[in-house]
Amino acid sequence: MADDKWGEVPCAFVELKQGKRVTEAALIEFCSNNMARFKKPKKVVFGTLPKTATGKIQKTVLREKCKT
Secondary structure, eight states: OOOOEEOOOOEEEEOOOOTTOOHHHHHHHHHHHHHOOOOOOEEESSSSSOOOOOOOOOOHHHHHHHOO
């Protein structure tokens, strides 16, 4: 997603399995403990991931969601 200082920063899109729950803070904490600091997402967006007819994730749609 766009950032004033860095240009772009990571944003995570998460589609949870039915019956599972997790918070944005818990995911960011997990990433902090297991990833480099610059790779840690600044924001987590929960919802259904848009897919093409062949099942690939539509990254362009996700990029548009970050802009708004």
